[in-house]
Amino acid sequence: MKRLIIVCFLLCFPMLATASGGSIExxxxxxxxxxxxxxxxxxxxxxxxxxxxxxxxxxxxxxxxxxxxxxxxxxxxxxxxxxxxxxxxxxxxxxxxxxxxxxxxxxxxxxxxxxxxxxxxxxxxxxxxxxxxxxxxxxxxxxxxxxxxxxxxxxxxxxxxxxxxxxxxxxxxxxxxxxxxEPIRPYRENMGKYVLGFLVILLIPTWLLKNEYWKDIH
Ligand code: HEC
Incomplete structure (x- = not known):
C-alpha cells in the first residue's frame, strides 16, 4: 500500500509541475x-x-x-x-x-x-x-x-x-x-455566512433540549 502511494505521488508530481507551465513563483x-x-x-x-x-x-x-x-x-x-x-x-x-x-x-x-x-x-x-x-x-x-x-x-x-x-x-x-x-460563488459565500449563523442559533435550543432530556436520566 505504502509503495502504491509513493508511486502515485511520483507519477502525479511531474504532472502538477507541468500543468502550471513555467516554473516561476x-x-x-x-x-x-x-x-x-x-x-x-x-x-x-x-x-x-x-x-x-x-x-x-x-x-x-x-x-x-x-x-x-x-x-x-x-x-x-x-x-x-x-x-x-x-x-x-x-x-x-x-x-x-x-x-x-x-x-x-x-x-x-x-x-x-x-x-x-x-x-x-x-x-x-x-x-x-x-x-x-x-x-x-x-x-x-x-x-x-x-x-x-x-x-x-x-x-x-x-x-x-x-x-x-x-x-x-x-x-x-x-x-x-x-x-x-463560477458566477454563483459570491452568492454561495454569502449564503454560507447565513447558514453558519443559523447553526449557531440552533445550537442554543438544541443544548437546552438536551439538558431537558437528560435531567431525568441523571
Ligand atoms: C490577438 C489575440 C489575443 C488577444 C487579444 C488576447 N489573447 Fe490571450 N491568447 C491568445 C492566444 C493565441 C493564446 C494561446 C497561447 C499559446 O497557447 O501559446 C492565448 C492564451 C491565453 C491564456 C492562456 C491559456 C492557457 O491556459 O493556456 C490566457 C490566460 C489568456 N490568453 C488571457 C488573455 C487575456 C486576459 C486577454 C486580454 C487582456 C487576452 N488573452 C487577449 C490570443 C489573444
Missing part, C-alpha cells in the same frame, strides 16, 4: 469577488482587450448585468460586441478557431473557465509576466508560459501607466475572470 492576485466596482472594471477590460480573440461562451450578458448590478443599457453599450446583439447572448469572440490558428498557430482558448482551470494567481501572474523578446515572433514572451503564441495586447497600456495602476487593472481583470468561472 506565482504572484498573489488579491482578487475580491464581492467588490462589484472591480468586477465591472474587469468586465470592461475583458471585452475591450481580450474578447476580440477569446470568447467566453458560457457567460451570458444578462447574468453579468444582474450580478454586477449594471443597467441593461450600460451592458448593451459597453459590453455587447463582436456579433452579439442582445442581452441573452453569450460573450463571443471576433475570431473563429481557424482564423486564430492561421494567425497565431494556435486558436485562442475560450476563457470562461480559465480561472478555475489554472487558478486566479496563475492568471494574474501570466498577465504580469510578459516581457520584450526580440526572438519571439510577436516581439513579446512570457515568463510563466515560455514561447507563448499570444501577442502582448496590453503592451501599450502597461508602458503608459504606473506599475500600481496596471497591477490594479490586472487584479480587476483577474477578478472578473474568477467571477466568470
Amino acid at each position: 506565482l504572484m498573489k492576485s488579491g482578487y475580491d469577488i464581492h467588490d462589484k466596482d472591480s468586477l465591472r472594471k474587469g468586465a470592461k477590460l475583458y471585452i475591450d482587450s481580450c474578447a476580440s480573440c477569446h470568447a467566453a461562451k458560457y457567460m451570458r450578458y444578462q447574468r453579468i448585468a444582474k450580478d454586477l448590478e449594471m443597467t441593461d443599457e450600460d451592458v448593451m453599450t459597453n459590453l455587447v460586441r463582436y456579433g452579439a446583439t442582445k442581452l441573452s447572448d453569450t460573450i463571443p469572440s471576433a475570431m473563429t478557431a481557424e482564423m486564430g490558428e492561421t494567425a497565431f498557430g494556435v486558436a485562442p482558448p475560450d476563457l470562461t473557465l480559465e480561472a478555475n482551470y489554472r487558478g486566479a494567481d496563475w492568471v494574474y501572474t501570466y498577465l504580469m509576466s510578459f516581457y520584450k523578446d526580440e526572438k519571439a515572433s510577436t516581439g513579446y514572451n512570457n515568463h510563466l508560459m515560455p514561447d507563448v503564441a499570444m501577442p502582448w495586447v496590453l503592451a501599450y497600456a502597461q508602458s503608459s501607466k504606473s506599475e500600481e495602476e496596471f497591477k490594479t487593472e490586472m487584479r480587476d481583470l483577474t477578478n472578473f475572470m474568477v467571477y466568470m468561472a
